[in-house]
Amino acid sequence: MGTGARTDPLAHIRDLFDLDDDVVYLDGNSLGAPPKNVAARVQEVVSRQWGRRLIRSWSEGWWEAPQRVGDRIGKLVGAAPGQVVVADSTSVNLFKALMAAVHGTDRAEIVVDAGTFPTDGYIARSVAELSGLTLRPADPDDLALSDTTAVVLLNHVDYRTGRLLDMAKLTEQVHAVGAKVVWDLCHSVGVLPIELDALNVNLAVGCTYKFLNGGPGSPAFLYVPTEAQPGFHQPLTGWTGHRSPFAMSPDYTPDPGVSRARVGTPDIISMLALDAALDVWDRVDLEDVRAKGLALTAHFRDLVEDLPGIEVITPDGEWRGHQVSLRHPDAATLMRRLVERQVIGDHRPPDVLRFGFAPLYNTFEDAERAATALGELL
């Protein structure tokens, strides 16, 4: 199982992360590992920016941080500057995006992929209720769209199976019936090249605590393309989305740009921890990240697919993200015992073992150690 001869152009990047070598961490698709520079940045933000500069820091970079950090994420998702804002949670951004997408529509339905991560389905249900539309879960292979479809919400990578959807093809399908598409990029941002502008995606959301390593609960992002910004009807009219927040006007006038998607005061400590975590992306090429992710997951798959009782449910080939999901009737117990052996993945009910591979810090040896541990348990 040795991988000594394997070339890994990202091998040196692991040193930028604060990881224990005796732990095989394969849960970066749930909570990314901390880059080493984050602790010092947070210390700087607390001690100097907050401590010494106090409220002056709002006009020394804090106020614009949601757009500035948004532009850094924009580079990773194929969005030109001024179209991504970092704010709130993915759930809240989904609410804003879906409410804006159905605003003023005379169409009847919202479609959501049937295997969606629960929060997307719950939020889509609320938006349907509030807007008087119906919600229809559908198989992404057979969306059955029509001219009654207002908006389609799709997960780029399925959190359970790791399947990657064809964003180009599906976006085109949705546009062909005159509907809008909202993409949830939680499991794809930072591991594969994404081209939101080039594909004319209507709206997109994603979290930053998985493969972007922003830290627990780091703020999410929302993409609103420039041409859609004037028509982006913000349902949560908080003051930070106002055109002139400090005018303290009694009337709400939205910011003309992407800032209209902001709501309330940003969580600066978390936002600037994320900003620091994003530094690592200045040193890597997403194509290399993708290539390594495919190689890591293929290697792990090869090592585990013939183990007794295991069924691999992650698609083979290129239509997959950076996790390998295995079905086994004793998945919960197996994962508990793997974690006892310092191999950390996760379990998704009822019977799925998930192993996420973060190409910036996971190694081929991690894949081997995890496969060996699982083999011994089985």
Ligand SMILES: Cc1ncc(COP(=O)(O)O)c(C=O)c1O
């Ligand atoms: C596809 C997807 N959407 C949304 C979320 C989470 O949303 P939030 O950031 O609001 O917790 C997750 C993971 O928690 C997810 O996997």
Ligand SMILES: Nc1c(O)cccc1C(=O)C[C@H](N)C(=O)O
């Ligand atoms: N967001 C999470 C959290 O706050 C606690 C524990 C896990 C999570 C996750 O991100 C779960 C993840 N989205 C999943 O794919 O299952």
